[in-house]
Amino acid sequence: MTDDTLWEVVEESALTLTDHEAIAAMLAQAFPDWSHWFVGSRSWSGMQPERRVIARDADGVVLAHVGIRRMFISVGSQDLLVGDTGLVGVTPRLQGTGMGRDLMERARSVLEGLAVPFGFLGTGEDRVPFYAKVGWRVFDEVVTDYTAFTAEGAGMPMTEQGGWMVLPVVAPLEDWPAGPVHLNAQQV
Ligand SMILES: CC(C)(COP(=O)(O)OP(=O)(O)OC[C@H]1O[C@@H](n2cnc3c(N)ncnc32)[C@H](O)[C@@H]1OP(=O)(O)O)[C@@H](O)C(=O)NCCC(=O)NCCS
Secondary structure, three states, X not given: OOOOOEEEEEEHHXXXXXXXXXXXXXXXXXXXXXXOOOOOOOOOOOOOOOEEEEEEOOOOOEEEEEEEEEEEEEEOOEEEEEEEEEEEEEOHHHOOOOHHHHHHHHHHHHHHXXXXXXXXXXXXXXXXXHHHHOOOEEOOOOEEEEEEEOXXXXXXXXXXXXXXXXXXXXXXXXXXXOOOEEOOOOOO
């Protein structure tokens, strides 16, 4: 990792057009299969975050990024406040250097600051071990329905099991309710 890395936590409304472009440029590299989403200043895929953690080099190039947004979801019969977490990426040349761990430690601090009971995210099987190493717990049995995002902007209802992960923030993990998750929204 570079020594001159500058970390910041930014409110969505404070981001400039240049910020969005710099974030989108990094995300397009971190997610090469989905780069058509991160075109120009579009620095999000589904739901826009409310707060972001951004690492930059001395020239302002974005090196790592995570987005967070508070939302109520339904879990079983309960409504639950979570910090939905996504757009997690480290620029390819710095992947595997511990920057992702740094990023998620900072994400945890943001979630603590927002005082949400839980962080929530969905990921592919191959990235579950990364999140598990930084304190997130996978719920293999949980089925979640959500609205998938498309590059064209259309929302498509999806149901998936596997890869749904929870971070206990204010509440203990045992307080996560039983039952399927209904997001009724897109994810960050
Ligand atoms: C996933 C990603 C954010 C991880 O960041 P990173 O900087 O590469 O990860 P780190 O070097 O900080 O790794 C932290 C720990 O997780 C482990 N780890 C990282 N990726 C892993 C993986 N895919 N499988 C298993 N373990 C993994 C590391 O070995 C390390 O373990 P250690 O602390 O015991 O040595 C980064 O690789 C990335 O941007 N990938 C492409 C985009 C992506 O898939 N984002 C997630 C979308 S849900």
